[in-house]
Amino acid sequence: MRIFDFFRSSPPPPSPAKQAKERLQIVMAHERGGRCGPDFLPSLQRELLAVIGKYVDIDANKVEVKLDRGSDVSTLEVNVELPTPLKPAAAEAPAAAECFDLQRRTARG
Amino acid sequence: MARIIVMTSGKGGVGKTTSAASFATGFALRGHRTVVIDFDVGLRNLDLVMGCERRVVFDFINVINGEAKLHQALIKDKRVDNLSILPTSQTRDKEALTRDGVERVLAQLKDEFDVVICDSPAGIEKGALMALYFADEAVIVTNPEVSSVRDSDRILGMLAAKSRRAELELEPVREHLLLTRYDTARVERGEMLTVEDVLEILAIPLLGVVPESQSVLRASNIGQPVILDDKSNAGQAYADAVGRFLGEQIEHRFVKPERRGLFDRLLGRPA
Numbered sequence: 252m253r254i255f256d257f258f259r260s261s262p263p264p265p266s267p268a269k270q271a272k273e274r275l276q277i278v279m280a281h282e283r284g285g286r287c288g289p290d291f292l293p294s295l296q297r298e299l300l301a302v303i304g305k306y307v308d309i310d311a312n313k314v315e316v317k318l319d320r321g322s323d324v325s326t327l328e329v330n331v332e333l334p335t336p337l338k339p340a341a342a343e344a345p346a347a348a349e350c351f352d353l354q355r356r357t358a359r360g
Numbered sequence: 361m362a363r364i365i366v367m368t369s370g371k372g373g374v375g376k377t378t379s380a381a382s383f384a385t386g387f388a389l390r391g392h393r394t395v396v397i398d399f400d401v402g403l404r405n406l407d408l409v410m411g412c413e414r415r416v417v418f419d420f421i422n423v424i425n426g427e428a429k430l431h432q433a434l435i436k437d438k439r440v441d442n443l444s445i446l447p448t449s450q451t452r453d454k455e456a457l458t459r460d461g462v463e464r465v466l467a468q469l470k471d472e473f474d475v476v477i478c479d480s481p482a483g484i485e486k487g488a489l490m491a492l493y494f495a496d497e498a499v500i501v502t503n504p505e506v507s508s509v510r511d512s513d514r515i516l517g518m519l520a521a522k523s524r525r526a527e528l529e530l531e532p533v534r535e536h537l538l539l540t541r542y543d544t545a546r547v548e549r550g551e552m553l554t555v556e557d558v559l560e561i562l563a564i565p566l567l568g569v570v571p572e573s574q575s576v577l578r579a580s581n582i583g584q585p586v587i588l589d590d591k592s593n594a595g596q597a598y599a600d601a602v603g604r605f606l607g608e609q610i611e612h613r614f615v616k617p618e619r620r621g622l623f624d625r626l627l628g629r630p631a
Contacts, residue, residue: 266549266550266551267550267551268550268552268553268554269550271505271506271557272553272557272560272561274506275506275510276561278510279510279561282510282514283513283517
């Protein structure tokens with residue numbers, strides 16, 4: 252099967268177990284926050300999405316959030332797949348729209 | 361001084377009572393004077409799993425309320441020496457568990473036993489809180505499944521905040537993870553969280569992995585703790601876990617899929 256993966260346009264979805272782990276890590280980072288001191292990551296994630304959502308229509312299913320917790324460093328990786336036609340309302344904030352447009356172009360190479 | 365161990369999980373149906381019955385039997389088999397208490401007031405089941413349901417006359421709540429003496433309520437196991445069961449009431453509710461009452465009974469048990477196992481009810485309400493409150497050690501029974509892992513994490517939070525040891529700022533309750541219903545074949549196929557995944561998320565030491573096994577239902581059907589079925593891999597996994605709890609170095613088994621012979625594979629037989 253692996254050899255056919257080469258011809259696929261998108262990588263295969265992660266296994267159900269992997270998805271379970273990622274979902275748990277996210278939900279528990281959020282829940283533990285209230286318990287053992289300030290943990291800004293979940294609210295940072297929510298606010299980031301809110302800010303992006305203000306300018307671009309984002310499909311909640313095309314948002315991927317990864318949280319890696321290490322002993323020294325924790326990283327929050329937010330991947331947002333932007334829709335092809337940008338929201339016309341984005342004209343109110345041309346700078347931001349351009350910025351996203353630029354990123355999209357860069358992403359396509 | 362006796363050790364008080366709570367079997368807890370948050371989520372129901374993950375194997376707390378099965379594990380409490382097997383752990384209690386395992387400790388007794390190794391010569392420790394052991395008592396196992398059912399804290400699930402109103403939904404008593406430890407008696408059935410231990411096979412002593414027809415011998416219940418008085419219960420934990422009767423003792424708390426002074427309606428019976430402790431020795432009238434304790435049931436001595438007929439198969440294993442050094443093992444007693446303290447059943448709970450089927451008619452009362454969790455409010456019957458008062459902190460003072462539980463403390464009094466535990467103090468009395470601690471004089472006569474080496475190990476006191478508290479079989480917690482599911483949930484995070486009074487029954488579960490009373491079961492974990494006086495614990496020195498906790499066995500967190502978890503299935504490799506999202507809701508169970510999340511609930512276990514919640515219970516770990518309670519142990520760290522609401523236990524007696526937490527309230528008195530003593531040394532924290534020692535936590536052990538017991539992963540039950542583990543299916544290596546499904547893990548292999550990427551359908552089930554791995555031991556490593558659960559350990560990474562809950563971040564507590566692993567006491568044992570009990571494989572998904574038909575012997576567990578068979579054992580509860582006949583009222584015999586599965587640890588007594590020493591031919592079954594679940595029984596062996598419990599025996600190993602008890603050994604580890606007592607400080608023995610025992611390598612983890614049932615974590616990797618068993619190698620099957622060609623013949624078994626051709627016949628589609630499970631390992």
